[in-house]
Amino acid sequence: MSTIVLLTVTGLGLAALYFLVASGLSLIFGLMGVLNFAHGAFLTVGAYGTWWAAGHLPGAGSTGWSFVLAVVFGVAVGTAVAALVELALIRPLYERHIEQVLVTVGLSLAMVALVRAIWGADARPFPRPEWAQRTTSLLGANVPNDRFLLIGTAVVVLVAVLVLLRSTRIGLVIRAGVENRTMVTALGIDVRKAFTLVFAVGGAFAALAGSLGGVYLGSISPGQGTSLLIFAFIVVVIGGMSSITGTAVAAVLVGLVQQYANYYAASGVGDLSVVLLLAVVLLTRPSGLSAKVA
Amino acid sequence: MRSVPIGRFAPLVILVVLAVLPYSTLQVPVLFDGLLNSPGTLQLLALCLLFGGLALSYDLLFGFTGLLSFGHALYFAGGTYVANLALTELGWGLGAALLLTTAVGTVLPLLVGSVALRVSGIAFSMVTLATAQVGSILVLQDPGGYTGGEEGLALDRGQVPDAFVGVFNTVNLYWLALVYLTVVYVVVSWVTRSRAGRVWQAIRENERRVEVLGLRPYTFKLLVFVLAGLLAALGGVVHLLVLGGSTPRTTTSEFTLSLLVMVVLGGAGSRWGAVLGGVLYTYLDSRLTDLASSPAVQDLPEWLRVPLSEPLFLLGSLFVVVVFFVPGGIAGLVDRLRSRRRRGEDDGPAPGRVVEQLKDRVGAGMSGPRDGI
Amino acid sequence: MSTTEPTAAQRPVVLQLTDVHVRLSGSHILQGVDLTVRRGGVTALLGRNGAGKTTTVKSVLGLVPAAGTIELTDAAGRVHRLTGRRTHEVVRLGVGYAPEDREVFGGLTVAENLALAERRGSAHHPDRVYELFPELQQRSRQLAGTLSGGQQQMVAIGRLLLNDNQVLLVDEPTKGLAPLLVTEVAEVLARAAEEVTVLLVEQNLSVVRRMAIDAAVVDNGRVVWTGSASELLADADRTRELLGVATSAPLDESRSHSSSGAEGRTREDLPARRSRSAPAPEVGG
């Protein structure tokens, strides 16, 4: 029983990580039609930003509120980089989707390489707040606290995104834009502002995932973002490409399947079964689990 | 039409020049470190030619048929690892290993393609990406110690003909790579001008229209997917021999992305463009690494030295610049310079168009045309 | 209908297209369109399918890349050049657009569709739309995608009435609607046209006849006829020539004058085996 609890909570923690990355991806894809390969780089930037702040930024550190400050710094850097990328590189290629995708491919290579050039290719130990290193007893299982941190953050983010989409004007613009961008502009709305916002918000979530992923894994390396990105892509596709709730469901599904299979079969089988899951979902429901926004 | 005599014989002339190149003892100061026929230079050139061929096999999918696969690395890596295992673990001869690789190189893309091609657009790209990731995970997990994990797998040279072993025989590896490139070039030229080649181009232009003509796009896409996968797998064997081992780097999604970079850099949908892109990328990747460790760069201030020390940073940035300012890549640039408006039937598609064409495949299904096509 | 319409020359210009060209994927779709829309009332844009009516409308909005000059003159007499502007800028200058096929946001509720269309400092409240279309008020929380075609058209037109516009571009609002709804939509448009100029693309000539003051006919990417709508529709021969449809004259009579040569031969050369006793037509419900 305790194993199942531990596996489930760990799987949900992983799902939370996937959701944080995938939610931004699916918003960007839904609204802009861009499959953002640079998203993994945003994650890496956020992780290294947090790591750097914990060591160098006055007031920031690896415990309590000073760690929160470090995370805030990392997320801010990730957000800024994402917004800058959108404004400088994606926006000029407005409506030229394939070129936008190619640009993000180039960026994903270049940004990860830059991080590697600055901080080296080796993994670095990530600051972990003491609370996250302890465990909590849940139904007889000793669950590491970082799982709860991840799940809690993802739930907060999910609720925040749903509130944003459902009850703000910009959310209305985003939902309408996912359906029909042209008609949104034909109502006199500059849809490009929503693009920048969505990119920045996506970057913020990815950076947050980078920071929390660092806590979860205990270390960070430049290539971490890219490998997480692939699973995030799978989550987005299973979730129906542009649906936030669909993405959340898919993330939970993928996280749990991966954990269970890795434990009960063999290490690595979890990853395989996720790919199998993707194939099954696509073959039975080619448009993914859900095709609606929010 | 006036450029046909040159155009038709240019590949042949280049082939001859490349074939006799190892006999030259030229010293090319900036471009290469040693003599042109020194083992180091020849190995670099062999890799350039090999990746030129590999990029062309990818262009067959992406540029000519419009299939944006993110999993081409799987077949290349499959080629090196299968051949390596056959030689090293099973102790087979090179011929038998080649046969096995051919079989795997046909069956693997057939299996993946038959599933992946049931969906189209981004979903197809994602399925290929995911399956390639399986390959990567498999190699890194090192099941049963067969793949060597992160260390890679060294080749047992005892099973390889002596002609391909040893520093002095680097020239043979060079010729082998040249043969590979030539084979890929001839095959791609041939099939793109074949009856099926016409259909591939048409699928890139408008898949549903092809269907209404009574052809099943699925079959044609599967055909080109298998063909490109097989060519990549054979390239894997050459890579194995040139490097003397298999490296897990060839399994990564980054590797496929670099193939995409090569093709777009050179010009998607153009045969020589893709080859040139592969050659150029490989050359730059290698030379920029050398440059990074050169004293000239080491003495630079840190803010310059750090980015310059990562070739992939420079290549990635160069790629972004090309996408922005040189649509259609090098081939597109040359095409515009020649400003030929009408293209003969034997030419490939205009390189710039390919990227344009694929727009719809990546788009988010906006309010599109309403009458079915 | 208003009886004291000023003659065309007296009314100031609100929208002026001069030598507008549109090329799309190699096709030269608009080949030098010159079109003047005068303030007040409805100007009908007519023409056969594929003649370039919708493209003309889209060129004004910047939804297709257009060469040439398109100018909007606002109520204060200021002239704005529209060519080269982005779509949302054109719309904010006071150009409302109801596209062919309506394009309401099916995943949004009626209220949300209207809220989205409200521009900052907008003149009117959604209640005004609900007054015009009480049906929409009952359904304000319903997803627009679940509305009937006619109700969707109400949303599409309603959202134009929330803002102060200089001109409304309305593309085939009665397309695919039941006759009763055609009348209803036409009435709403007529009411809107009392306050704001409308450029109306329409195939239903009865609607045109009821509302339009001016008319312009597009063919092959050019405006081939402009003038008074009633004058055009009164002349059956000209209407048929320009629009390719028969109007009040019975079809089988009018055809005998102008039908192409193929017709006569078709009948005479019919192979004997061909039959008219094909299975009786089953008229679907």
Next chain:
Amino acid sequence: MTTQTEPGPPRPAPSGGGGPVLRVAGLTCAIGGAVIVSDVSFDVAPGEFIAVIGPNGAGKTSLFNLLSGLMPATGGTVTLAGHDVTTASPATRARRGLGRTFQSSSVFAGLSVAENVRLAAQARLGGSLRFWQRVRPDDEAQQVATRSLERVGLAARSRDLAGSLSHGDKRKLELAILLATDPAVVLLDEPMAGVSIEDVAGLTEVIGAVHREEGKTVLMVEHHMDVLLGLADRVAVMHHGSLLALDTPARVTADPAVQEAYLGDAL
């Protein structure tokens, strides 16, 4: 010239006696609650020419999409030459002899005019999967392509990119592609839309000739009434997704319900 379309006596039954070449029964398509095509039933005899008219948005193109398999039917059946093709793919229907043109021309813009038509001929003649066999300028598919292009008067432009053709020429190319696939049943979706008045006569001529000389069954959506009434044996009137009438041109045009639906009640 005399009017030839009075309700004439019924012509003799087809000697082939094989029944209808196309039978549509209760065909329905509803998407998200909206009924686009509603319970349409009719039979088409071999060699017959049926014009489909109706106001914009009445479901004519949707009907063609259902017939050619580009949209899935949610009810009813389509039988083509005795085979139920209701759930068949567009490719299968095409192989069973159904060809169509499109409202918005959808030629392969990046291929030359000749290649466009060649592809169609190749699709019919088979052997398209032969990736080892190079395209020869003198093979059968090429000859068929050349003949089709000559037929529509595009032979002179065969080496040009299809995307560079004028709108009217693209329409002709569509027809040439259709001719090269040699279908038994031809669906023409507004072949005259956007075509200049001079070209209309030429295209009408070609369509008429295809119908007459090759005995093809034709269903054509068209707004040019003159063209339609000159060619059609029967006229189908669509309205709100339903088949309002299907009868001889004279009877249909005299039908007050049709006049109201198609021409506007006030006219």
